[in-house]
Amino acid sequence: MTSAEEQSKDFNFPALVNGLDFLVSAVGSLSGDNGQPRPREVKYAVLHLQAAVETLLKARLEMHDPKLVWTKVVAFDQRKHEAGDFNSCSVQIALERLRDTVQIESAIDPKDDSLRELGNLRNRIMHFGWKDTVVAVQARTLPVLDLLVGFVNADVLPYVGESAEAWSAEQQMEQVRAGFRHLTDFIELRMQAVRGQLTGYEHATAACRSCGQFAVVLDGGAHDLTCLLCGRQYGTGEYAAWEFIGSCEHISITEGGSGLNGCGSCGASAVISTPLAYSPESDTWICFMCGATFESVCAFCDQANEIIPEMDMCSECYEIRLDNF
Ligand SMILES: [Zn+2]
Numbered sequence: 001m002t003s004a005e006e007q008s009k010d011f012n013f014p015a016l017v018n019g020l021d022f023l024v025s026a027v028g029s030l031s032g033d034n035g036q037p038r039p040r041e042v043k044y045a046v047l048h049l050q051a052a053v054e055t056l057l058k059a060r061l062e063m064h065d066p067k068l069v070w071t072k073v074v075a076f077d078q079r080k081h082e083a084g085d086f087n088s089c090s091v092q093i094a095l096e097r098l099r100d101t102v103q104i105e106s107a108i109d110p111k112d113d114s115l116r117e118l119g120n121l122r123n124r125i126m127h128f129g130w131k132d133t134v135v136a137v138q139a140r141t142l143p144v145l146d147l148l149v150g151f152v153n154a155d156v157l158p159y160v161g162e163s164a165e166a167w168s169a170e171q172q173m174e175q176v177r178a179g180f181r182h183l184t185d186f187i188e189l190r191m192q193a194v195r196g197q198l199t200g201y202e203h204a205t206a207a208c209r210s211c212g213q214f215a216v217v218l219d220g221g222a223h224d225l226t227c228l229l230c231g232r233q234y235g236t237g238e239y240a241a242w243e244f245i246g247s248c249e250h251i252s253i254t255e256g257g258s259g260l261n262g263c264g265s266c267g268a269s270a271v272i273s274t275p276l277a278y279s280p281e282s283d284t285w286i287c288f289m290c291g292a293t294f295e296s297v298c299a300f301c302d303q304a305n306e307i308i309p310e311m312d313m314c315s316e317c318y319e320i321r322l323d324n325f
């Protein structure tokens with residue numbers, strides 16, 4: 001039996017309508033259709049979006065085979081399943097099973113960054129309190145909405161068949177698509193407004209930790225670093241560099257770690273490796289104080305500097321070595 005024939009036997013399940021309802025709620029709040037959302041609306045939007053991710057992925061697994069929703073597939077028990085008395089699989093496992101077992105058309109990478117970031121955002125809201133701006137969250141959720149809309153269009157709706165649920169799912173998706181377009185336009189407008197300040201600085205622009213957009217310019221000015229899109233404040237370049245690696249000097253030193261790499265250009269200890277606007281798919285060594293970029297860091301003195309090819313060593317260390325001979 002081919003996987004297409006197998007899939008044609010998939011049956012319709014109300015979990016879909018439930019998942020889409022979370023999605024409608026999230027998009028409705030985030031889209032700003034009724035004016036800029038208030039922080040409280042955005043907070044619930046994030047929780048509902050995370051719920052939509054989990055419910056929709058599992059609804060698709062359930063349509064294929066209810067066992068796949070269980071963490072331990074072999075322990076599946078229909079009665080417990082119907083009672084909801086079981087541990088369901090994580091988002092990452094759900095994505096792996098959709099890709100490998102169900103073999104959906106537009107598989108989503110189980111390690112997708114935007115889904116992981118959404119999970120982190122949800123955790124911050126639930127456990128640690130939360131300080132991002134509304135715009136930051138709106139921008140952050142866009143790629144997740146993009147994934148979900150694509151997934152539902154390509155891999156869920158075609159398998160629902162003719163039914164009352166199919167009709168309401170289509171109605172719900174109409175609302176979602178409209179809200180998604182609105183939100184995309186809104187963020188695009190905001191980006192256009194700051195594009196003038198970003199053009200020409202692609203080699204020194206990092207992606208904001210809050211909104212995920214390439215809008216933090218490390219231009220070497222004496223001022224503190226700020227995200228031009230969402231307004232997130234990062235303090236000095238040195239603070240920002242620690243923030244970007246998800247730590248701070250105090251924690252690193254108490255845990256027996258070391259400081260950041262030093263900059264061969266300005267001398268600050270603020271060099272880390274991170275994606276920049278000109279090359280978003282790979283990391284570049286950059287000094288958060290002066291904006292100088294480097295090909296690598298000296299393996300001997302930890303300074304970012306001109307490195308002598310094939311020696312892994314900066315010219316200063318090389319000279320010291322020569323002197324010692
Ligand atoms: Zn930002």
Ligand SMILES: [Zn+2]
Pocket residue numbers: 263264265266267268287288289290291292
């Ligand atoms: Zn520097």
Ligand SMILES: [Zn+2]
Pocket residue numbers: 298299300301302303313314315316317318
């Ligand atoms: Zn060196």
